Amino acid sequence: MYIRSLSIFTDQYNQYQVITGEIERIVTDSGIKNGVVTVQTKHTTTGVTVNESLECLESDIDDFLKRLVPEDHPYAHARMLKDYGSTAGNPTGHIKALITGNHCHFPIIDGEVVRGGAQEVYFCEFDGPSERMVLVYIQEG
Amino acid sequence: MFIDMHVHPDFYLSINEDEERLNFRHRVMNIHKNGTPPLKHIFNQMNCAGLDKLCLLPQDYTTVEGGATVTNEEIKKIVDQAPDRFIGFASVDPFDPEAVERLEMAFTDLGLLGLKLNPGKQKYYPTDGVLNPIYDLCEKYDKPIIFHSGLSWEPGTLSKYCRPVEFEELADGRPKLRICLAHFGWPWVQETAMLMVKYPNVYADTAILYFDNAKEFYTQVFTKDIPSTWIDRSLRHQVMFGSDNPRFEQIRMAEALTQLGFRESTLELIRGKNALEFLGCSL
Known part of the structure; x- marks a missing residue:
């Protein structure tokens, strides 16, 4: 297993960042010619998803998630968490992450990440700004 | 200008090279599972909140914990990294025989703009005689004091020492000393309002979020527990x-x-203008 991590500083509350280039660079650096690459966020208020990288789609996806998971709602996850010593105020982040999922996979053939022409890997921030970590791990096979 | 007057920089990356110090801060602050953010993240967070400046508060707990969660020198170090974004306060342990000298050095040599004290942690009332030389020095240098008031989430704290009414004698006896009852003295917010309406040298900050989400809790406290009017x-x-x-x-x-x-116009006062008055300087 070849594992690397990506450090991402987000600067918005909700943010969609294409990380395809970083994934492909890690695959190239691995030297692995055939296998599967998995991209997985280490956080529960961020997501990893695959979609077309268009400004209009990012806007529509953001609008859709905000309609589905409104900020102004009586969420139970809005209370002091004794284990943290701080207030939980990010239920929308957890729920949006549930919708996007936290990982994606692509096959690697002849050293190339095989993806559709419109497919880009997005890192989705739902409780930013923050410093985030994304794992990229490659299984040779 | 939008100023956050109540920020604890305990976990800022630049003062957390020592893991033992970091663990001390987790334990004493009772804040866990959080990171050690670099300034880049702090500034991103400020930008999202619309904040121009943060007032950084240390806490000297030498008597009860053997040290300060953040020292005055560490506050100075952080402020120097971004003097246009940070305001630094000092802290001293009132039971330290050198407290007055240390505070004077913080005001003069370190250029810190006020004092932070937590009576609940070190179990003294604001009228304890040990504090008189410290109050005298704050008056001499025209520096304000932010007192922890009301509930404290830190371990080993007792709220009775921080109940707003305990500050009345100080507010009455030293009308030129500007004091802030942090956390609006929650849950005794009506007591805090009582002191504020009578004593113009008493301020309060909005650093409370003990139940629900920010909108729900602020609505409860600032429109129901005390009317917004x-x-x-x-x-x-x-x-x-x-x-x-x-x-x-x-x-x-x-x-x-x-x-x-x-x-x-009220929001403008709460966001920054009152802080400038409290600090007694234009920044």
């Missing part, structure tokens, strides 16, 4: 925005403040 009409020059970050949520609290029905 009390602040908007009578206390508007004495309330300052504070978040108690990293315990509470700076961005959502800053947003919630705008949803309480205050006049825009």
Whole structure:
């Protein structure tokens, strides 16, 4: 297993960042010619998803998630968490992450990440700004 | 200008090279599972909240914990990294025989702009005679004091030492000394309002989020526990925005403040103008 991590500083509350280039660079650096690459966020208020990288789609996806998971709602996850010593105020982040999922996979053939022409890997921030970590791990096979 | 008057920089990356110090801070602050953010993240967070400046508060607990969560020198170090974004306060342990000298050095050599004290942690009342030389020095240098008031989430703290009414004798006896009852003295917010309406040298900050989300809790405290008109009409020059970050949520609290029905002119006072008056300087 070849594992690397990506450090991402987000600067918005909700943010969609294409990380395809970083994934492909890690695959190239691995030297692995055939296998599967998995991209997985280490956080529960961020997501990893695959979609077309268009400004209009990012806007529509953001609008859709905000309609589905409104900020102004009586969420139970809005209370002091004794284990943290701080207030939980990010239920929308957890729920949006549930919708996007936290990982994606692509096959690697002849050293190339095989993806559709419109497919880009997005890192989705739902409780930013923050410093985030994304794992990229490659299984040779 | 938008100022957060209540920020604890305990976990800032630049003062957390020593893991033992970091663990001490987790234990004493009772804040866990959080990171050690670099300034880049702090500035991103400020930008999202619309904040221009943060007032950084240390806490000297030498008597009860053997040290300060953040020292005055560490506050100075952070402020020097971004003097246009940070305001530094000092802290001393009142039971330290050298407290007055250390505080004077913090005001003069380190250029810190006020004092932070937590009576609940070290179990003294604000009227304890040990504090008189410290109050004298603050008056001499025209420096304000932020007192922890009301509930403290830190271990080993007793709220009875921080109940707002305990500060009345100080406010009455030293009318030139500006004091802030942090956390609005919660849950005794009506007591805090009582002191503020009578004593113009008493301020309060909004660093409270002990139940629900920011909008819900601010609505409860600032429109129900005390009517919003009390602040908007009578206390508007004495309330300052504070978040108690990293315990509470700076961005959502800053947003919630705008949803309480205050006049825009009142919001401007709470966001920054009152802080400038409290600090006694133009920054």
